[in-house]
Amino acid sequence: MNNQLAAEGVSDNSHSAQLSDGKFHNSAEVERPSFKKTLGIFKRFITEKKIDAEPKGELPMHSVSHAQLERLSNDTVHFVKLGHSSILAKVYGEYWLFDPVFSERASPFSFIGPKRFQPTPISIAELPNIAKVFISHNHYDHLDKAAIKQLVDKTDSFYVPLGVENDLKKWGVDEQKVHSFDWWQEQNIANSQIVFTPTQHFSGRGLTDGNKTLWGSWAIKVNDKRFYFSGDSGYFAGFKEIGNRYGPFDxxxxxxGAYDKDWADIHMTPEQSVQAHLDLQGDVMVPVHNGTFDLAFHAWYDPLKRVAKKAGQEQVSLSTPLVGEVFKIQDTAIDKAWW
Incomplete structure (x- = not known):
């Protein structure tokens, strides 16, 4: 599949080097959990006692309004952390959303599954019109069906991994709005370059669709600014390749967050996350995928404490803004231990 097809929103999985036997694969082999191991993980979730899985009180947050966003200047890139991995960006006047999850649960059900303990700082109804929505993969804590349905009429384009376009079409998104990408595919528009880059992860929203859609990350260049959005990944050599091809990143x-010994290949530890940032040739690092849902066995604050310690040891500029706090791409790191 060529770049022009991606730019036109046309999906052709058959040409992907990652696809074989009807499923997508990582660049390096990762452990495939056996049925026995999977049962063991479920047993842990049922029987293992968790300590501080959720905060005891409300977490600090800044509410965000439509008017506040409109007042932000159009001459740079602004970011707002919305919770978990969801990021709102105002990119030289355009609004972009990354992995927008607004639902109460990261689950196919409204009554069971991981429930958010940190609200979003703004509702979808309050958001301005969105030029681009970016999806990293189809897991429930990254692809929110209810959010997509609410965004359909106020979003110009959706950028998704191969295969995910089929879900969006089922949910009412016009296929002309959907642009599906294979790894390393680029789209160049006016002053921006958008690249879908590899990760080491997996996909699936049910019992029978495992790895039938692709997963990945996004490397973005707009004017002279560059930023990177990781999605989910285990630590792998691909970070260095992305950094060499498209870095350094501002x-x-x-x-x-959401790491564990039982799935070490597909989710990084905080120490590995810092190394990934270094591999990517990043300047400022913002740790995401934490502080919103209980998805593993560690304490809710453990990712932040560990990443702050490692960042200090490696002299990495770690930025830890509050949910809802607005910051610019050229800002120095927000050094705030709010946890």
Whole structure:
């Protein structure tokens, strides 16, 4: 599949080097959990006692309004952390959303599954019109069906991994709005370059669709500014390749949370997240994928404490804004231990 097809929103999975036997694969082999191991993980979730899985009180947050966003200047890139991995960007006047998750649960059900303990700082109804929505992969804590349905009429374009376009079409998104990408595919528009880059992860929203859609990350260049959005990934050599091809990055949004020894290949530890940032040739690092849902066995604050310690040891500029706090791509790191 060539770049022009991606730019036109046309999906052709058959040409992807990552696809074989009807499923997508990582560049390096990762452990495939056996049925026995999967049962063991479920047993842990049922029986293992968690300590501080959620905060005991409300977390600090800044509410964001439509009017506040409109007042932001159009001469740079502004970011707002919306919770978990969701990021709102105002990119030289255009609004872009990354992995927008607004639902109460990261689950196919409204009554069971991980429930958010940190609200979003703004509702979808309050958001301005969105030029671009970017999706990293189809897991429930990154692809929110209810949010997509609410965004359909106020979004110009959706950028998704191969295969995910089929879900969006089912949910009412006009296929002309959907642009599906393979790894390393680029789209160049006016003053921006958008690249879908590899990660080491997996996909699936049910029992029968495992790895039938692709997963990845986004490397963005707009004018002379560059930023990176990791999606989910285990630590792998691909970070160095992305950094060599598209870095250095002014800012990286790196998955830091939901790690465990039982799935070490597909989610990084905080220490590995710092190394990924270094591999990517990043300047300022913002740890995401934490502080919103209980998705693993560690304490809710553990990712932030560990990443702050490692960043200090490696002299990495770690930025830890509050949910709802607005910051610019050229800003120095927000050094705030709010956890």
């Amino acid at each position: 800012i990286t949004f790196i998955e830091t």
